Amino acid sequence: MTEPVASAVAVTKRYGNTAALTDVTLAVRAGESHALVGRNGAGKSTLVSVLTGLQAPDGGEVRFGGGPAPPLGDRAAWRRLVACVYQKSTIIPTLSVAENLYLNRQTDRGLISWRRLRTDARVVLGEWGLAVDPARPAGDLNVEQRQMLEIARALSHGARFIILDEPTAQLDGAAIQRLFRRLHGLREQGVTFLYISHHLDEIYEVCQAVTVLRDGRRVVTAPVGELPRPRLVEAMTGEAQGLTGTAAGRPAVREDAPVALKLQGLRLPGTYEAVHLTVRAGEVVGLAGGGASGALEVGETIVGLRTAREGTVEVAGRSVKAGSVPEAIAAGVGFVPHDRHASGFVPTLSVAENATLSIADRLGRFGWVGPGRRRALAERYIRDLDITTDGPQQPVSGLSGGNQQKVVMARALSGEPRVLVLLNPTAGVDVRSKESLLGIVDAAAAAGAAVLVVSDELDDLRGCDRVAVMFRGRMAGEYRRGWPDHGLVAAMEGVSGEPGR
Known part of the structure; x- marks a missing residue:
């Protein structure tokens, strides 16, 4: 051969x-x-x-x-x-098609001949079946x-x-x-x-x-x-080698438990269509899907980072204004973003400051934050979430990845939310930190919060009472406790299969 x-x-x-x-x-x-x-x-x-x-x-x-x-x-x-x-x-959108095609190769020597560049580009584009004007901005x-x-x-x-x-x-x-x-x-x-x-x-x-x-x-x-x-x-x-999860040891949520989160007919053209989902108080529900499934964008819509073209988000029966993070927080939504480094914390601020960012207005009067109240709350979360730190005043940048994620989780919990929306909550942390973070999720549900875990990681989803799967912007099925790994993965990957019962 x-x-x-x-x-x-x-x-x-x-x-x-x-x-x-x-x-x-x-x-x-x-x-x-x-x-x-x-x-x-x-x-x-x-x-x-x-x-x-x-x-x-x-x-x-x-x-x-x-x-x-x-x-x-x-x-x-x-x-x-x-x-x-x-x-x-x-x-590069601000350059022409021809400039992108010959980037850093516009000329062998001397000045650029733009006419020759466009002529050569037209030949190459035609050879490989791309019928666009070489002079057109690539951003178009x-x-x-x-x-x-x-x-x-x-x-x-x-x-x-x-x-x-x-x-x-x-x-x-x-x-x-x-x-x-x-x-x-x-x-x-x-x-x-x-x-x-x-x-x-x-x-x-x-x-x-x-x-x-x-x-x-x-x-x-x-x-x-x-x-x-x-x-x-x-x-x-392969064989299930991941974390066991805690759903099996948690009592099933009663069907008459109050609905804490309700999504009705959410639609964002090109991203997701016809999304319906309910999560009851004390329930942990997974929303699973790969990068183009729309699951992440649905989570960001719930917390106000995106605006659905159609449909509603309700928290404890209250309709939440679309595209408004303050409205979502006020309605009782806590949130862990999918990238803690980009939007999860401010690295130069302390553990205490980061953990209380979303409730600073509750820690004092007339625009002032009481240092003692903030410190006491931070110390409570350091203890409850087992955050390894030198103390509330340590900058978050000095913590390990797992402990940084716990600080982000502390901020999400600081407002005592009715609904907790977690996007890839254990991304980039070690196994021990994963176990700790997922234990925190279980504790939040036990305290009565409705938890939505948006992830495609099996370890994140094993602690869920049920998992809704999205594929290419649409709901593709729902799996209940005891679902098999291969069945859930098959649904996320677009391979037909019967939902778990």
């Missing part, structure tokens, strides 16, 4: 004591679309960074066409061999056109091995089918793809081979036709 277009041979990559990849081997054959799948944290992103020369492996090697990969510093050589079209576009292109521009740019460097990272995440059904037809046409012209997607139905439609990663290791590589959907999901999930 001919040598693979690209291969990783026994690649290992570590970050401190954490093994992101362990002895991973992958071979992508010429002219195929090879799927790379796995749950979050499986090692896909790390493998892509090694295959594109952004990081050196600690063990093993990367090869192209049977030969060794270029030195990491020779970026031009890497661009001639491999390119990655990421889910987040790298197109739609998502589909920007993707094809990135592919054309990679091909213009000479690369014939393209990594596609969640290419359909922001496309509608018609655009997805057009993308698939273009990929088929490019493969016929000798282009090879490594296709990364959470939508397993796409794997069976466009890929010829699939490799599954789990916990940084390669589990299986097989022709797509020889790996049925149930076996693929089983390979991704």
Whole structure:
């Protein structure tokens, strides 16, 4: 057989004591679309960074066409061999299509000939099937056109091995089918793809081979036709090794318990449609879905960070004004954002200041915050949430990731919320911190709060009384206590299956 277009041979990559990849081997054959799948944290992103020369492996090697990969510093050589079209576009919107196509290659020497640049761009765009004006601002292109521009740019460097990272995440059904037809046409012209997607139905439609990663290791590589959907999901999930969760030991919420959170007909075009959901006092409900499912955006709508075009959000029977964070807080919503570093805390402020940010008006009169009251409340949360810190005055930037997340959780709880909305609540923390944070969730429910956990991490969801699943902007089913891992994952990945009972 001919040598693979690209291969990783026994690649290992570590970050401190954490093994992101362990002895991973992958071979992508010429002219195929090879799927790379796995749950979050499986090692896909790390493998892509090694295959594109952004990081050196600690063990093993990367090869192209049977030969060794270029030195990491020779970026031009890497661009001639491999390119990655990421889910987040790298197109510069303020530049023209032609300028983006030939970025940093506008001229060999001297002044730029804009006429020649546009003429050359028109030829390249036509060759790869992108009918847009080269002089047009790239910011005017739609998502589909920007993707094809990135592919054309990679091909213009000479690369014939393209990594596609969640290419359909922001496309509608018609655009997805057009993308698939273009990929088929490019493969016929000798282009090879490594296709990364959470939508397993796409794997069976466009890929010829699939490799599954789990916990940084390669589990299986097989022709797509020889790996049925149930076996693929089983390979991704493996035996349940995660946290047990606490739902089994928590009394079931009575059906006549008051409804604390009610979503009716929420709709945000292009993001989610017809979302209906209720959460009762004392109940922990999961809202599960991948990056393009709309689940995260629904959570942000509840807390006022997004505005639904249609539908209502009710907290304890009170309709909450759309798109207003203060209204949501006033109605009794506590919130943990999905990225603590971007929007969870102020790193230069103390533990006490961060923990009480949302209730500062309750800690004093006439606009003044009583230091003693703030300190006492912070000390209570340090004790109750087991926050490891030098004291209430320590800056949050000096804490570990798990303890930072506990401070964010303390702020969400400080207003004694009726409803607690948690977006990826254990992201980026160790196992011990996960157990502690999920224990806090259970305690909040036991105290009468309604909890909505928005996540695609199985550990986050195992403590839920039930889990509603979203796929491509719509509700795709509901799973109750005792749901099997493979069934829930299959629903999140768009593989048909019967909801758990």
